[in-house]
Amino acid sequence: AALAGCEVVLWLRDAAAATEIAATRVNPRLPGIALRPAVHPTADPAALADAEAALFAVPAQSLRAALEAPGIALRRGCPIVICAKGIERSTGSFLSDVAASLRAASPCAVLSGPSFAQDMGAGLPTALTLACSDEALAAELAAALSGPTLRVYHATDVRGVEIGGAAKNVLAIAAGIVAGRSLGESARAAIVARGFAELRRFADAHGASPATLMGLSGLGDVVMSCSSPQSRNFAFGLRLGQGATPEEAAEGKLAEGAFTAEALLGLARARGVEMPIAEAVADVLAGRRSVSDTVSALMARPLKSELA
Ligand SMILES: NC(=O)C1=CN([C@@H]2O[C@H](COP(=O)(O)OP(=O)(O)OC[C@H]3O[C@@H](n4cnc5c(N)ncnc54)[C@H](OP(=O)(O)O)[C@@H]3O)[C@@H](O)[C@H]2O)C=CC1
Numbered sequence: 001a002a003l004a005g006c007e008v009v010l011w012l013r014d015a016a017a018a019t020e021i022a023a024t025r026v027n028p029r030l031p032g033i034a035l036r037p038a039v040h041p042t043a044d045p046a047a048l049a050d051a052e053a054a055l056f057a058v059p060a061q062s063l064r065a066a067l068e069a070p071g072i073a074l075r076r077g078c079p080i081v082i083c084a085k086g087i088e089r090s091t092g093s094f095l096s097d098v099a100a101s102l103r104a105a106s107p108c109a110v111l112s113g114p115s116f117a118q119d120m121g122a123g124l125p126t127a128l129t130l131a132c133s134d135e136a137l138a139a140e141l142a143a144a145l146s147g148p149t150l151r152v153y154h155a156t157d158v159r160g161v162e163i164g165g166a167a168k169n170v171l172a173i174a175a176g177i178v179a180g181r182s183l184g185e186s187a188r189a190a191i192v193a194r195g196f197a198e199l200r201r202f203a204d205a206h207g208a209s210p211a212t213l214m215g216l217s218g219l220g221d222v223v224m225s226c227s228s229p230q231s232r233n234f235a236f237g238l239r240l241g242q243g244a245t246p247e248e249a250a251e252g253k254l255a256e257g258a259f260t261a262e263a264l265l266g267l268a269r270a271r272g273v274e275m276p277i278a279e280a281v282a283d284v285l286a287g288r289r290s291v292s293d294t295v296s297a298l299m300a301r302p303l304k305s306e307l308a
């Protein structure tokens with residue numbers, strides 16, 4: 001946002017972290033990236049009172065708590081932009097529904113697509129999708145966030161955009177497991193393509209537009225996250241494939257797909273959608289099956305039409 005020319009209040013829940021970031025002008029979670037002068041770190045939620053829009057860049061499982069954080073008093077109607085990628089595990093809810101249930105008076109938008117924070121912070125070229133059911137507001141927010149190094153396309157298919165972001169993390173874990181197990185590039189391509197097929201089935205069952213899934217927030221993010229160890233989800237899968245336990249594989253970093261896999265599967269089952277790859281990831285994470293058994297089971301599934 002600062003690169004696009006906005007003044008940015010960077011609200012953190014941790015006062016010590018806010019003081020440190022304000023002094024050093026570097027967020028330790030984003031090493032080597034100097035904060036632009038337009039970024040104002042603070043732990044005072046009252047500083048958000050005049051915000052024209054509020055971007056919630058917290059883990060998916062923390063979105064509810066962040067929206068309900070004590071003292072947060074956004075102006076009535078302040079648009080909420082969800083930057084998290086996932087499904088709420090405790091309720092099986094999409095994040096836009098969590099926001100709508102807590103802040104009914106605020107329009108909700110979802111920002112998603114292929115983007116590593118490190119790349120964006122370094123000013124490398126990036127393109128994202130911002131979806132809001134109010135198309136004029138989507139266009140306005142997209143324009144406000146776009147700048148010389150970031151192009152934000154606007155859309156109205158909120159469900160499609162949030163499904164792409166949530167599901168790609170689960171697929172990235174699967175692709176990482178394949179790489180960590182040294183199953184070869186052919187297997188990784190198969191997992192990505194068949195994983196994308198189940199993602200599209202899931203999206204279709206939830207009323208999302210197929211075209212959305214072919215865009216930045218769907219295919220674009222799947223391609224990036226399933227091919228780069230810079231993705232924490234892919235790296236997490238890589239370590240699982242090499243034999244680490246889920247706890248060891250996390251290395252203290254956020255791997256959103258590990259939290260979303262079971263919730264995604266629950267939603268898929270409720271609508272009769274088959275997602276064998278997401279199920280394999282959920283099984284491995286829950287210790288229900290080993291990686292080897294899972295690979296054998298996927299290969300032994302009945303043959304069927306590719307489009308079924
Ligand atoms: N990093 C990336 O490249 C990208 C991330 N995303 C998505 O953004 C989301 C956040 O990821 P990321 O920033 O990387 O995660 P990190 O784990 O690096 O940081 C999470 C941040 O959220 C804060 N936080 C956690 N819970 C709360 C809460 N209840 N109230 C206020 N703040 C809270 C943490 O604060 P504290 O330090 O106090 O714990 C921390 O500052 C994820 O859903 C991710 O998928 C999307 C695209 C790219």
Ligand SMILES: O=C(CO)COP(=O)(O)O
Nearest residue numbers: 113114115116231232233
């Ligand atoms: O969402 C992202 C890329 O678009 C970031 O990916 P990871 O959370 O896997 O690092």
